[in-house]
Amino acid sequence: MKQMQKQVVFFLITIMMVSMLVGCSQETGTSKETGSTREATFTGVARGYGGEVEVTITFDEDKMISVIAIGDNETTGIGTNALEKLPEAILETNSADVEAISGATVTSKAIKEAAQSAIAQSRGEATAELPELMMTPGTYVGQAQGYAGTLEVTVEVSENEIISIELTDNIPQENEMIDREFWAAKYPVAMLRDTPQILKTVTDRLPDRIVESQSLAVDVISGATVSSSGFMMAVRDAIVQAGGNPAALNRPIEKNTAEEVYEADVVIIGGGTSGTSAVASAKDEGASVILIEKSGRVGGTGSLSSQPMTLGASIQLENNVDIMDEDELFEEWMAQNHWYVNGGTLRRFLQTTGSTVDWLAERGGFNWGLSPWSQHWIVDYVDDSLGSMGVADSFEQLISDVDMVLYETTGKSLIVDSHGAVVGVIAEKYDGTKVTVNAKSVIIATGGMLGNKDLMEQYNNGYSYEIFGLAQNIGEGFEMALEAGAVEWNVGGVAAHLTDVAGRRRVGGFDIYDTSIPYTLSITPSLLKVNQRGERFMDENAKAGSMNSSTNFVLANGSHNFTIVSQQQVEVLKAEGLAGIGMDTVPPGANFFLQPLEPDYKMENIEAVLAAGEEIEIAYKGDTLEELAEVTGMDPATFVRNVERYNKMAEEGRDSYFNKPVQYMNHLGNEGPYYAIKAVPLAYSSLGGVRVDENMQALTADGRPITGLYAVGVESIGSVLDGVAYPKLDGVALGWGFNSGRIGGIEAGKAALK
CATH class of the missing domain: 3.90.700.10 (Succinate dehydrogenase/fumarate reductase flavoprotein, catalytic domain)
Incomplete structure (x- = not known):
């Protein structure tokens, strides 16, 4: 739908002009003669909860005849509700002075500001100057709602600039209903505040960027969108207390035009469960490795889970666990997936699970415990993972000897040579810097498409779903692999x-x-x-x-x-x-x-x-x-x-x-x-992806391996699931992530060093 909306907008717009907006950022306007009337289209942009919100209004004389609002990063079910409903209200009243949508205050405010900008442009009103920032010098404490709890920041200001910003508290919600004596209480208790490991990616980056640019128009941190927005709203609160106008801090951030080129044996796109495992195993083979990670942290959805499927790990053997027989589990898995999977790939996965858990304990320092559910084919993170991501240090340890990590960098396309071999990646940093990584092997580990409404609806009977996993996973890796000749395989369903x-x-x-x-x-x-x-x-x-x-x-x-x-x-x-x-x-x-x-x-x-x-x-x-x-x-x-x-x-x-x-x-x-x-x-995540063999090498429609291209984690889980639903077997997704990543790293590393 969003793509169709954009096509409509671009069809109407024949000339684009960019300028600055008081209280917003940029705006555009076009017009055309239509008989005896004059239709004109103008676009305003304002900052929403997750990023930019764009409102395009078409006028016939001074009457609105079309209002379209787009905000790709607004929260599903909340911000998107405002994006759907407010344009109708604005069109009906022919005014931006409409009631906000309950529960979506920030997005509503952005829509109204952007609409007001478009209206001002249609009237020929000047909007180029930002208001002057005047504050009472001192230190102020601002608060705002984060992902779960309340974020508190301390901001020091002079008369006209921000001097320093520091997160001083991450205040949890109160919930006396939780039985804290219950063994699983640690999970809901941890969910009462923003996850420290995610919040750390915000506090390590945003304060310096805001101070350096003297702007609140900086990009949110991918993978921490809500915490980023809450942090900036808390800064706004402090600015207001200082007597300042936050609109003065809407200075646009110029994109970097630099280009960077790197060389490696193996480049891995995505630093989640499978990506970090691939980094470690490729390094074990002696390969030089570069990791490209879209967010500001590693671990991905795997740090939100807890139990990988495991057969024969040391902790199970030492405790005389009656481990499920591999052949029995193979038959059960195949039956639940209607035998519509790659049996050889599944068998290699099952044969690897026990040694992988031991390898993760040694290589990454993962602390394993027996299943709290008394199941005989999984082990469990001992550390509290769901709420505090206590396993974050272990994921970081897995990549400790990687040659380079490019955080906040998104893979855009694969480099394919004249023979059809994949030989590198084109990517882009958060600040616009273009990155080229030339490599002998490329591993796609980008976590699926859960955050892409259009792709989810395409592969799930017209449905997309409320996200408990990571909204940053929008299918770039899947689409890059298809463009390089890989075939989609059993795409559909969600975990x-x-x-x-x-x-x-x-x-x-x-x-x-x-x-x-x-x-x-x-x-x-x-x-x-x-x-x-x-x-x-x-x-x-x-x-x-x-x-x-x-x-x-x-x-x-x-x-x-x-x-x-x-x-x-x-x-x-x-x-x-x-x-x-x-x-x-x-x-x-x-x-x-x-x-x-x-x-x-x-x-x-x-x-x-x-x-x-x-x-x-x-x-x-x-x-x-x-x-x-x-x-x-x-x-x-x-x-x-x-x-x-x-x-x-x-x-x-x-x-x-x-x-x-x-x-x-x-x-x-x-x-x-x-x-x-x-x-x-x-x-938690989408399911499916591209077809791979037992080495995790991507295959074409005729079953030919694509030289240099590997797919692990969610991007290849369709090779062992039937594309309908998650099976009645716990530990599947996390187990596949660790093991496919390890296998892919081994094979990609070996191939690169031949």
Whole structure:
């Protein structure tokens, strides 16, 4: 959609003029005669939450006839909501003076500023001068919301410039619902504040860049977009306290025009799980290695996970673990993936897993423990990885002897010689510097396409998903490999084990218990769950079985679904809590961000919470089933049919469709109003990629290895998965990342040194 929007804009624009904007950055304008009227198009740009937001308005005389807003880095489900809705309001009112979208204040402000710029241009108003920065000298403490907690910065200023910036606190949220005696409590506790290892990439870079440029228009740090934006908003807060106008700090940052050229035996694009493993194993072979990493850190999605698939590691043997037989696991894996995978590649992976875990302990200092889930084919990070990324030091140790790391550098294209061999990479640094790395072997380890809405929809039946992994992974490596002649293979599906309320938003103005009501309802087995069509699609109690199977049920039904609650059930929940609708235990499936309520918690404020949820579109209300279907976009006939069938089965005491336990079959009643809570699956990474052989060498459509090109991690996991869904086997993605990276590094290093 964004690409189509841009095409429309560029079709309309025939001449582009660039200048500066008060309070924004750049703007453009064009015009054309149309009969007796004059159509003109102008574009304003302002800083949003994740980066630049561009608003293009076409006027017929002084009336707007088109408003388009684009912000590729705004948060899915929050900022994108403003991008979709505010242009309509601006067009309808013919003015930028419209109400912000609740929950998307920063993006809304940017859209309005950019629109105002375009309007000013259409009137011929001068917008070239920035306001003067005048402040009261001193030291000020600013605060703003980060990814999870509150970021506090201390800023020292003179009368007209910033002298220094320092992060002084990373304040966690409060959540007294977490049982801190529970062994897994470390995960949700760590999620209450911004992840220190991600935040470090911000504090190591942004303060100096802001001070040096005296501008808040610096780029966010890739891989730390939300923390970067929160940090800069905290700096803005301090500037306001000093009496300054933050708009004076919107000085545009000039791009660097320099070019750099490097030589190496092996160049690796991407420093996540597979990329760092490839670095270490290629170095073990004696190759010179250059690593290109888009973000400011290494570890990727692997530092957000915890358990790689492992057969025969020393820790398992020393503790007499009854390890699953390799042949048995091979047969189970093949069966779950319908035998539609490369058996030889899978076998080499399984044969490598045990030695790889031992190698990681020695090479990277990884500290392994036995599976806390008592599974016999995985091991576990001992360090707290999900929240604090305690394994970050180990990933850094894996690349400690690499010849060069180019951080904040994005691979753009592969260099292919006249014989079709891949012999290097063209890349670009965050500041615009062009980079060429000539190499004998190139390994693509860029982490998939989860952050690319268009690619996700292309390969997932029109769906993209809420991101729990890394939004920076937008498929550049996949597309580069295809351009070099590789064939796509089993692309589709995502790795996802958790669900949440839509947009990962929280209803404001309530305590933590009431805030958890929407999430709790969304995972309660005794409530009806339907898909976007209004069709019941699963046993709502499936989470109590397999986390993977349950989430795949959800994924197969799109990017969101609805939990339905009747007024009759609302009255019971107010008076008795979940216990009143058949729950004798806490609903399963805590997602680290929100905890479900206990069965005896009386939801006395449920109606007020759901009303607040309507404002940010995580909850909907209809006086009748048909009306609820209309406001949620469900098909009324399908929805009514499914509710009536569910009620009948509840009366009969038997779920004849999905075999849900009878105690959880709760009748909705026959009178409205009715409510729907919007829930979403949380995705770690995409699945699929390009086809590889057992050496991780990329293959063409006719099965020919492409000289010099290797693909590891998510970029090649389609060779061992069928492109439909994540299997019911834990440790697959992380295990494949470590092992494919190690294998690819070995083979790429050997080939380069021949």
